[in-house]
Amino acid sequence: MVVFDVSKVFSGRAPQILAALTGTLTALSDGMQYGWSAPIIPVLQSRSTPVHITNSDIVWIENIYLLGGLAGIPLTLYMLDKFGRKNTMLIAAVENLIAWLLVMFASTIDLVLVARFLTGLASDTNFVATPVYIAEISEKKIRGRLGSLIHIMMLIGILVIYGIGPFVSIAASSTVGVGVLVTQLLTFSFMPESPYYLLVKNKREEARKALQILRSSQDVDEELKEIAKVVEEENKVRGRPLELLTVKSNRKAFTIMTVLNFAQHYSGISVMLMNIHIILKDAVPIIPPRNAAILFSVFMLLACMVSALLIDSLGRRVLLYLSSFLTGASLLILATYFAFKYNGINVSAYNWVPIVAVMLYALTFKCGLGLIPIVMTAELYPTNVKALGCTASDAMYLIAATSSIYLFYDLQNKYGMHVPFFLFGCCCIFSGFFSVVVIPETKGKTLEEIQKLLKGEVMIVGNGVRSEAETGYEKRSLLSPLGDVVGHLDYGSVANDVLNK
Numbered sequence: 001m002v003v004f005d006v007s008k009v010f011s012g013r014a015p016q017i018l019a020a021l022t023g024t025l026t027a028l029s030d031g032m033q034y035g036w037s038a039p040i041i042p043v044l045q046s047r048s049t050p051v052h053i054t055n056s057d058i059v060w061i062e063n064i065y066l067l068g069g070l071a072g073i074p075l076t077l078y079m080l081d082k083f084g085r086k087n088t089m090l091i092a093a094v095e096n097l098i099a100w101l102l103v104m105f106a107s108t109i110d111l112v113l114v115a116r117f118l119t120g121l122a123s124d125t126n127f128v129a130t131p132v133y134i135a136e137i138s139e140k141k142i143r144g145r146l147g148s149l150i151h152i153m154m155l156i157g158i159l160v161i162y163g164i165g166p167f168v169s170i171a172a173s174s175t176v177g178v179g180v181l182v183t184q185l186l187t188f189s190f191m192p193e194s195p196y197y198l199l200v201k202n203k204r205e206e207a208r209k210a211l212q213i214l215r216s217s218q219d220v221d222e223e224l225k226e227i228a229k230v231v232e233e234e235n236k237v238r239g240r241p242l243e244l245l246t247v248k249s250n251r252k253a254f255t256i257m258t259v260l261n262f263a264q265h266y267s268g269i270s271v272m273l274m275n276i277h278i279i280l281k282d283a284v285p286i287i288p289p290r291n292a293a294i295l296f297s298v299f300m301l302l303a304c305m306v307s308a309l310l311i312d313s314l315g316r317r318v319l320l321y322l323s324s325f326l327t328g329a330s331l332l333i334l335a336t337y338f339a340f341k342y343n344g345i346n347v348s349a350y351n352w353v354p355i356v357a358v359m360l361y362a363l364t365f366k367c368g369l370g371l372i373p374i375v376m377t378a379e380l381y382p383t384n385v386k387a388l389g390c391t392a393s394d395a396m397y398l399i400a401a402t403s404s405i406y407l408f409y410d411l412q413n414k415y416g417m418h419v420p421f422f423l424f425g426c427c428c429i430f431s432g433f434f435s436v437v438v439i440p441e442t443k444g445k446t447l448e449e450i451q452k453l454l455k456g457e458v459m460i461v462g463n464g465v466r467s468e469a470e471t472g473y474e475k476r477s478l479l480s481p482l483g484d485v486v487g488h489l490d491y492g493s494v495a496n497d498v499l500n501k
Helices: 007-012 014-023 026-034 037-045 055-082 086-105 108-138 143-166 170-190 195-200 204-217 221-235 248-265 269-277 289-310 316-342 352-366 372-379 383-415 418-437 447-455 489-500
Strands: 458-461 464-467
Touching: 014 026, 014 170, 014 418, 026 086, 026 108, 026 143, 026 170, 037 055, 037 143, 037 170, 037 269, 037 289, 055 108, 055 143, 055 221, 055 383, 086 108, 086 170, 108 143, 108 195, 108 383, 143 170, 143 289, 143 372, 195 204, 195 221, 204 221, 204 248, 204 289, 221 447, 248 269, 248 372, 248 383, 248 418, 248 447, 269 289, 269 383, 316 352, 316 372, 316 418, 352 447, 372 383, 372 447, 383 418, 418 489
Parallel strands: none
Antiparallel strands: 458 464
């Protein structure tokens, strides 16, 4: 049984927690923007709207957000190494603030579209820079929990806009977004920069001061030496784009993150968020779509918060494969319901199935598959290619998001609602097996140890020595109490064989 003691986990780590909390306020604003179209488009279609729109405008309002994200990829890559992690996050906050102000005072659809594009740009920057910053300032024992704050803040933002968007004016809801970002700019500006980044820029004394603040201690020489050694070794081979594929450890990291980013969206999360009112149409007698959307976001938030508490004790890998399998099951249940309905079977007595399946999806998706990838993004890449690797992974994330939405509409129109959900369910099952066989456990490891794990170097574990070149990853039991039977199985060697070819 896992026992979670808050006092032991977070004792003496207040500066790290404060830096992560203030740094992720932009994610709260991003969540509001991500869920903005669902409650606000009906307001824009009403008679009292400050901005008159057409049906074609609705498509652009939803899609230009993703286009802004794609446009932000090269800009993010440049800023992360040029201006640093902290300053890049502050730039993203300013961009988001401008977007909210444009929406607040918009009188034409053109201004709304400009704001949405700028929002996508800022979100892309934020969701690359923030995980990197948190991973580099955090101690290994709480890195997973602090990294989870990004998703928790985003889900709070979705809940906020779902809760207030339909009931207040557009200007009023925009004021909430402005307030969040002003708070971040007034607080996060005083937080220290990443010690890793400062050492990359040969600012050793500044790195020492930053580490002293973050660790609440003056005695940081040993950790500073360890970080400096890692940065020095990685800077000897400065990252070039091709090294994501030519260097074995980078290739493993990129492969893992590409699969996980596609798994996130091919589990149907963007489809769910943008079409929940259509998906739950049959459940209207039980719960109105507006209320269902709020309940859906609440369940996701609760699941994410529980997982954030468990991620550094249970581990990333366990949460990931359990979440993938259970999410796949919920999607297959939903797909089966739609398949029966499509084939003319009377399902009116079972109109509770979609709401149960969707709420089960919210709980299972956010407990792992919807949370772990963003935590692992900043853990798997070495410092010398971290900006490049995280940005490339973000590009895969945006491509997966766009293609999954297109595929959903195409398959739904041609073959029925059940077909895309069968596909999404199978993709989740595949990602579960991928997590079991390929993904390493990064829980409790420093960023340097994670790189050794990916490179297959010898690591000292406890009182014994383990050759990662031979075993790849930890040998562990997958089924208890059959650990003695299956514990000898070497899943890591299979992973290495796959990724080294």
